Structure formats: structure tokens, C-alpha cells
Amino acid sequence: MKPKILVTSLTSCNGCLTSIIELDIFPELLESVDFIFPLIEDNDNIDNCDIALIEGSVSQEEQKEELLEIRRKAKKVIALGTCAISGGITSLSDEIDPIPINDIIEIDGFIPGCPVPTDFLGNTLMALLNGERVKLSLKNLCSECELRPDNGFKSKIKVDKLIPEKMPFECFLHENVLCLGPITRAGCKAKCIKANIPCEGCMGPIVPDFMSNIVNFFSSIEVSEDIITSGIYSKFTRPKSFVKRGEQNEKNDNKTINQN
Ligand code: SF4
Ligand code: SF4
Secondary structure: OOOEEEEEEOEOOOHHHHHHHHHHHOHHHHHHOEEEOOOOOOOOOOOOEEEEEEEOEEOOHHHHHHHHHHHHHEEEEEEEOHHHHHOHHHHHOOOOOOEOHHHOOOOOEEEOOOOOOHHHHHHHHHHHHOOOOEOOOOOEHHHHOOOOOOOOOOOOOEEOEOOOOOOOOOOHHHHOEOOOHHHEEOOOOOHHHHOOOOOOOOOOEOOOOHHHHHHHHHHHOEEOHHHHHHOHHHOOOHHHHOOOOOOOOHHHHOOOEOOO
16 A cells, blocks of 8 residues: 555645645655645545645644544644644744644644745655655755855854845945845755845744854844844744744754654
């Protein structure tokens, strides 16, 4: 019998579902598993499964019940995308108070991104199904960025812009534009940078202490007051960044993905 991968969506934009739909670039994966989509199949029953991929954050009571049921029925539960991991852009809403799924249930790992990069998702699922241990990168985005300065960063960097004014010929930070590459996990192949968009941190921080990550970065450069008060740097991690230490589920925040 083929392994079953359940895919479900909580409060989200459904963008990470698109990454799953694009998995046709991994035909061997699609042939070797059965995907179950309760949302698309209009089926409220949650079947037993080998892996549950959960997209989105929790913003309604019934979603907590759904999550607990998935936890009971799935051998592995994986948070799919930044909304599920740290609240993501759902936490920008004034109307809901989204909760990352790993604050409600024990998870077995997470696959970051907004949306999750399809090649990264496919390779991770293939590895999981082969029983391999998957480690997320411990390098930052600058390590895979074509704009990384050959001779290192300037010693005095001043940041007062969020949007570049021209095609960058050098690192955004050297153009006075905020780029979260130095504190963001590698793995997306710097697609946004190649499209002239500075990194906003959707792959999440390398260290689990979200707020100290930002504070350490800002203490090493000069950042304008406007940018500090904008809070834009925590766009993808707000519920994790502003929760008091000790209230966080650190055990889950430290999880990488493994099959053991
Ligand atoms: S992580 Fe991004 S792409 Fe995925 S559901 Fe959330 S907002 Fe959409
Ligand atoms: S700060 Fe941004 S633009 Fe500069 S090297 Fe790092 S990721 Fe690239």
C-alpha cells in the first residue's frame, strides 16, 4: 500500500497548497504516494495517514479540535509554511489572533517558506519517505545570494529604506535597504533577491529565539526609527517574536524534520 499524505489547510491564503499542486516536477513522488485533500474532496473525515502536512495558523476553536484529531491519526505531523510555523502574514490581521500550530500540538518538523519552495518541499518529502533524516540549513540567506559582497559587509551600514530605488548592483544593505538575509534561513535560492525584492524573512530565523535574532541584527547596523516602529521585520514571525520567553514551546521551535 502506498504511504498516505494528508494535506489540510487552516487560516491561510492557500499559497502553500499551490506548492503541493506544483509537485508534478517530482513524478516519482506523485506515483509513490496517495495525497488526501479533505478540503478539496469536501470530506470532513480525517483518515489515518503517514504524514500530515498542515498549512495555516489556528484562529478558530474548531481548528484546534481538527488539529488534535490529525495529531491522533497521523504518524508524522509537519507544519507547512510560515503561517503554520510562526503565524506568518495571518498575524498581520487586526481581526484575528492566529496561533502557530506548534503551540497547540506536538509536531514532528516544519518546512518553511511563504510559500514553501516547491523543489525544497519535493526533496524533503522524498527524503522523509525514504526514511532519511532531514536537516534544515543552518546557513543564512546571504550564503546563497548572488549579491553577497565579495569583501564582506561594510563596517557602517545605515538602513532607512524598505524598497530599492534601482536594480541593485550590490547588496541591498549597502544600498540602505532593509534585507533580512543575514538572519534568515537559506533554502529558497534567493528567488526574491533575484526579482529585486529584499528578503523579508519568510524562511524564518536560524535560531529559535525569534526576537533576540532581530535585536542582535539591528544592534550591528544603524536602522531608522521609522523602520523600527513599522515592525515590518517581524512580518512572518509576529506571534513568536513577541511572546515572552518561557511561554514559547521551545521544544517544538527547535525541531527540524526527521523520520526517527
Ligand atoms: S505561508 Fe505564505 S503562501 Fe503559505 S499559506 Fe501562509 S501566507 Fe500563504
Ligand atoms: S543582505 Fe540581502 S542582498 Fe545582501 S547578501 Fe544578504 S541576502 Fe543578499
